[in-house]
Amino acid sequence: MSEFQVQKNELATHRIVETPLPKAGAGEIVARIERFAFTANNITYGVTGDRLGYWQFFPPGGDNGGTWGLLPVWGVADVVESNVDEVPVGDRLFGYFPPATTLKITPVGVTDQRLIDGATHRKSLPPPYNSYRRVYAEPGYDNAMDNERMLLYPLYITSFSLWDYLLDNDWYDAQQIVIVSASSKTSIGLAFALHADSKAPPVTGITSARNVDFVTSLGHYDQTLSYDELGDIDASLPTTIVDMSGNREVLGKLHARLGDNMKRTLNVGLTHWEEQHAGEGFIAERSHLFFAPSHIQQRLKEWGPRGFEQRSTEFMIKAALASRAWLHLERLQGLEGLAGVYADVCAGRTAPYKGLIVEL
Numbered sequence: 299m300s301e302f303q304v305q306k307n308e309l310a311t312h313r314i315v316e317t318p319l320p321k322a323g324a325g326e327i328v329a330r331i332e333r334f335a336f337t338a339n340n341i342t343y344g345v346t347g348d349r350l351g352y353w354q355f356f357p358p359g360g361d362n363g364g365t366w367g368l369l370p371v372w373g374v375a376d377v378v379e380s381n382v383d384e385v386p387v388g389d390r391l392f393g394y395f396p397p398a399t400t401l402k403i404t405p406v407g408v409t410d411q412r413l414i415d416g417a418t419h420r421k422s423l424p425p426p427y428n429s430y431r432r433v434y435a436e437p438g439y440d441n442a443m444d445n446e447r448m449l450l451y452p453l454y455i456t457s458f459s460l461w462d463y464l465l466d467n468d469w470y471d472a473q474q475i476v477i478v479s480a481s482s483k484t485s486i487g488l489a490f491a492l493h494a495d496s497k498a499p500p501v502t503g504i505t506s507a508r509n510v511d512f513v514t515s516l517g518h519y520d521q522t523l524s525y526d527e528l529g530d531i532d533a534s535l536p537t538t539i540v541d542m543s544g545n546r547e548v549l550g551k552l553h554a555r556l557g558d559n560m561k562r563t564l565n566v567g568l569t570h571w572e573e574q575h576a577g578e579g580f581i582a583e584r585s586h587l588f589f590a591p592s593h594i595q596q597r598l599k600e601w602g603p604r605g606f607e608q609r610s611t612e613f614m615i616k617a618a619l620a621s622r623a624w625l626h627l628e629r630l631q632g633l634e635g636l637a638g639v640y641a642d643v644c645a646g647r648t649a650p651y652k653g654l655i656v657e658l
């Protein structure tokens with residue numbers, strides 16, 4: 299089997315490694331990964347790999363000396379070997395995979411709808427990442443939707459969670475919401491949700507100068523500014539910031555400009571992962587991390603799995619349909635195809651309307 303490995307401490311460095319094909323032992327299955335999506339989110343898994351445990355999901359094979367790792371991806375896979383009666387060969391799974399051709403899974407908690415990988419090394423990791431959907435059990439499952447699903451699901455479920463969280467907190471008394479790194483898909487999903495909510499405050503998107511026209515054309519943001527135009531933010535309004543960039547210099551400038559009107563900053567992403575030095579003016583005491591899997595776990599408890607699924611699915615379908623107006627899926631052949639665009643994804647050079655799908 300093949301794996302796309304990256305240097306854990308130098309994420310831009312990558313290699314493709316051949317490793318022995320796994321064999322299913324007792325209570326195990328082997329799944330052949332068919333395709334997966336790749337965005338800045340996958341790079342962020344690497345940036346936070348040590349802190350949040352992302353390197354632990356899929357230990358790399360081959361001679362890696364502990365310095366190489368596998369960035370998790372979202373994709374679909376077919377079961378090709380099984381020692382688990384409830385999960386036959388031919389079953390199809392949607393979920394969290396390594397950027398590799400094969401994954402061995404230890405199914406536990408198997409229902410018609412899903413299974414959990416109970417492998418020991420994954421037990422302490424956030425539960426939503428260990429759950430796999432058995433897609434053939436879904437009414438009306440259509441594999442033509444797999445590409446959009448693997449690309450948008452992990453990002454738009456975060457957009458939905460952010461909208462739900464902001465609403466639940468009365469927008470932190472803000473009269474405007476500022477979304478930083480506005481061209482990212484997670485941001486676009488949130489802007490879509492806020493735009494559709496007549497009670498939500500107006501939304502300003504901040505993006506790179508080269509992405510301003512694209513972000514404006516979406517029609518989800520009330521105003522779009524570039525990183526060079528932060529001085530045009532209306533500082534007289536109480537403001538909540540949702541940050542996908544992790545760029546402390548930008549946040550520092552925004553916080554300094556808004557002062558007491560900076561009501562709250564949600565630190566969500568790290569698209570600008572190479573710009574993480576401390577920013578003067580950054581107000582740490584009114585900033586906090588937002589981690590979608592934790593919010594989802596809380597809502598699952600409060601609403602129950604069905605309640606959560608109903609509410610989130612309704613949003614996901616609407617948001618995915620709206621994305622068709624701008625999203626261009628780009629299919630890449632094999633892990634070599636990923637290797638060909640990887641440097642651009644790392645550096646943020648991929649056009650924001652592209653959705654990269656790696657076909658194995």
Ligand SMILES: NC(=O)c1ccc[n+]([C@@H]2O[C@H](COP(=O)([O-])OP(=O)(O)OC[C@H]3O[C@@H](n4cnc5c(N)ncnc54)[C@H](OP(=O)(O)O)[C@@H]3O)[C@@H](O)[C@H]2O)c1
Pocket residue numbers: 337338339340342343452453456478479480481482483484485504505506509542543565566567568569570571572588589590591643644645646647648649650
């Ligand atoms: N906390 C959570 O639970 C959670 C959940 C899901 C996603 N996220 C995070 O949200 C962020 C967005 O993910 P995504 O997959 O939606 O992103 P994406 O669609 O791939 O975003 C691409 C955009 O990110 C910016 N960017 C990417 N790499 C860059 C670089 N090296 N330098 C400068 N700008 C760069 C650019 O936007 P601009 O020009 O507009 O800045 C670019 O157009 C990620 O950090 C992801 O991990 C967090």
